[in-house]
Amino acid sequence: MYPSGRMDAITTSGLTKHYRHRELPIHRPGRPVSGPVGALEDLSIVVREGEIFGFLGPNGAGKSTTIRLLLGFLHPTSGSANVLGLDIVRDSVAIRSRVGYLPGGIALYDSLSGERLLDYLGELTGRPSTRRAELVDRLELSARTLRRPVRDYSRGMRQKIGIIQALQHDPELAILDEPSEGLDPLMQRAFYAILDDLKAAGRTIFFSSHVLSEVERVCDRVAIVRRGRLVALQNVASLLEHRKRNVELRASEGDLPRLEGVAGVSGIARTADGRLTCQLEGDVGPFLAALAGHAITDLTIEPAHLEEAFLELYEDVEPDGAAGAPPAPSTAVAAP
Amino acid sequence: MNWPLFGHLWRSQRTKLAIVALAMAAWNAFLPVIYNAFGAQMQKLVDSGVIPRQMADFGGADVFSLGGSIALGYLHPISIILVSIFAIGFATAAVAGERERGTLEVLLARPLSRRTVYVTLLAVTLTFIGLILVAASIGTVIGSAIAGVLDQLPIERLPFVWVNGLLLWGSFAAIGLAASVSFDRFTPAIGATLAIVIVSYFLYVLGSLWPDAKGLEPYSLFHYLSTREILGGTVDVLGFGLLAAVGAVAIAWALIEFPRRDLAAPS
Numbered sequence: 328m329y330p331s332g333r334m335d336a337i338t339t340s341g342l343t344k345h346y347r348h349r350e351l352p353i354h355r356p357g358r359p360v361s362g363p364v365g366a367l368e369d370l371s372i373v374v375r376e377g378e379i380f381g382f383l384g385p386n387g388a389g390k391s392t393t394i395r396l397l398l399g400f401l402h403p404t405s406g407s408a409n410v411l412g413l414d415i416v417r418d419s420v421a422i423r424s425r426v427g428y429l430p431g432g433i434a435l436y437d438s439l440s441g442e443r444l445l446d447y448l449g450e451l452t453g454r455p456s457t458r459r460a461e462l463v464d465r466l467e468l469s470a471r472t473l474r475r476p477v478r479d480y481s482r483g484m485r486q487k488i489g490i491i492q493a494l495q496h497d498p499e500l501a502i503l504d505e506p507s508e509g510l511d512p513l514m515q516r517a518f519y520a521i522l523d524d525l526k527a528a529g530r531t532i533f534f535s536s537h538v539l540s541e542v543e544r545v546c547d548r549v550a551i552v553r554r555g556r557l558v559a560l561q562n563v564a565s566l567l568e569h570r571k572r573n574v575e576l577r578a579s580e581g582d583l584p585r586l587e588g589v590a591g592v593s594g595i596a597r598t599a600d601g602r603l604t605c606q607l608e609g610d611v612g613p614f615l616a617a618l619a620g621h622a623i624t625d626l627t628i629e630p631a632h633l634e635e636a637f638l639e640l641y642e643d644v645e646p647d648g649a650a651g652a653p654p655a656p657s658t659a660v661a662a663p
Numbered sequence: 664m665n666w667p668l669f670g671h672l673w674r675s676q677r678t679k680l681a682i683v684a685l686a687m688a689a690w691n692a693f694l695p696v697i698y699n700a701f702g703a704q705m706q707k708l709v710d711s712g713v714i715p716r717q718m719a720d721f722g723g724a725d726v727f728s729l730g731g732s733i734a735l736g737y738l739h740p741i742s743i744i745l746v747s748i749f750a751i752g753f754a755t756a757a758v759a760g761e762r763e764r765g766t767l768e769v770l771l772a773r774p775l776s777r778r779t780v781y782v783t784l785l786a787v788t789l790t791f792i793g794l795i796l797v798a799a800s801i802g803t804v805i806g807s808a809i810a811g812v813l814d815q816l817p818i819e820r821l822p823f824v825w826v827n828g829l830l831l832w833g834s835f836a837a838i839g840l841a842a843s844v845s846f847d848r849f850t851p852a853i854g855a856t857l858a859i860v861i862v863s864y865f866l867y868v869l870g871s872l873w874p875d876a877k878g879l880e881p882y883s884l885f886h887y888l889s890t891r892e893i894l895g896g897t898v899d900v901l902g903f904g905l906l907a908a909v910g911a912v913a914i915a916w917a918l919i920e921f922p923r924r925d926l927a928a929p930s
Contacts, residue, residue: 434765434929
């Protein structure tokens with residue numbers, strides 16, 4: 328609890344989940360498994376109230392396992408977690424009354440109309456669907472569309488229904504697993520705007536994705552998991568700040584600056600046509616100072632993208648990149 | 664118990680339920696008519712020895728008496744298939760089927776405990792079975808009236824027949840639901856339940872038709888469906904209790920297993 332009365336929306340402490348063989352979520356034919364298989368190891372994170380928190384990782388990294396633990400679908404092997412101040416084991420039902428959840432690749436009751444389905448899920452939630460009209464409008468679902476059976480819906484329309492069912496009762500915390508999957512670019516934009524508004528209204532969003540550009544667009548902080556372990560936990564801005572930017576410059580009459588030894592500059596290469604390329608990390612001051620006095624005719628610095636930061640981070644913790652290697656020890660970097 | 668879930672299941676199954684109930688009523692109306700039309704001739708055939716006595720007296724069911732023909736209505740494969748549509752098909756699909764389709768995820772994301780979900784599913788299944796058996800009783804009365812043998816029918820005993828049928832099929836449904844909460848996929852859940860029903864029926868048929876195998880009959884739950892005896896004025900309380908106990912064990916298993924098991928992401 329913060330002095331202002333705000334609390335952490337999610338806290339996990341050493342949260343661990345091992346599957347017995349028969350419970351493995353991914354069947355791997357021909358691969359014998361002896362004993363329990365670790366799906367999540369010692370996860371400790373804090374999601375603050377009112378933030379949009381990105382939860383990143385490749386398929387099988389432990390993202391869905393974490394979400395399913397938080398919602399009570401799975402029981403932790405060890406460790407503990409609280410959602411909105413409630414224990415995930417003891418208070419699972421109370422948690423779900425205050426949380427909206429969009430599962431990845433959501434399956435819906437095909438025989439119902441969109442409207443009836445939303446009514447039904449709203450009745451089960453037991454809270455008034457105060458946001459439904461607004462969400463239907465912003466995601467451009469017409470009344471006529473909502474009267475059609477869900478089996479006639481396209482993938483994008485199903486995803487819109489999934490988003491509405493998760494948010495229609497204005498939950499304090501929304502847990503969204505790959506939420507923009509199947510949405511066209513215009514609808515993705517509308518969805519991001521909805522998230523911005525939810526955040527402005529003080530709602531917390533826990534956002535699982537492997538689409539890094541959207542995480543970069545909407546999230547305040549990200550946690551990155553790999554093979555069930557937390558690899559990093561940082562502000563998006565901080566993660567981008569430490570990423571290497573690609574630089575290309577040209578100078579008149581071959582007056583290229585000497586960048587060797589300049590702080591933050593690496594990977595320097597000169598081409599036969601008089602270009603210089605390098606990588607720049609951190610503060611740009613020393614780099615700009617090194618350019619002073621040179622007749623630079625063109626300079627391009629590509630903005631940092633989370634995707635590259637993400638890949639760099641992975642390269643750091645898995646230098647050999649060997650699949651099937653044992654999990655690296657947790658190297659989480661927690662931002663303040 | 665959750666009423667929105669109950670209502671949703673009722674609405675989604677009511678057409679199928681109406682068709683099955685009508686078919687069950689028609690089937691049970693048909694047997695008193697058969698008894699009235701052919702009972703005497705069949706009795707003569709059996710008495711002549713052309714048909715072995717065991718073939719004509721299948722577990723207390725026959726077409727020589729009104730009680731026997733009504734009992735045949737409940738024990739005949741047609742009746743078993745009709746009731747199984749809900750007692751086995753619906754019950755086993757209730758959790759495992761939803762899980763396989765991925766819709767269980769959406770349901771359990773709501774503030775419902777798994778026990779509440781289970782109790783609601785059990786209540787819905789028992790309601791469906793109960794209504795099908797009510798339709799069977801109505802069919803029996805209509806058929807008896809059509810055949811002109813209504814005066815032979817002890818109508819006041821029909822509620823006991825209904826309870827007996829509900830206990831038998833409720834026990835199978837409880838086993839089906841227990842399988843449904845225990846498996847991730849529909850196929851093994853229905854496979855395990857059907858195996859239990861088929862083995863039980865096989866033991867019953869074998870015990871009825873083959874005197875040397877008579878000792879196997881009590882191991883079949885169908886043995887405790889005593890329609891003819893009930894209509895004759897005898898209620899096998901022990902049999903009722905045994906069916907209830909089997910159902911209770913299956914319910915207890917599901918109430919323990921469903922909340923404690925992990926529900927990994929559908930693959």
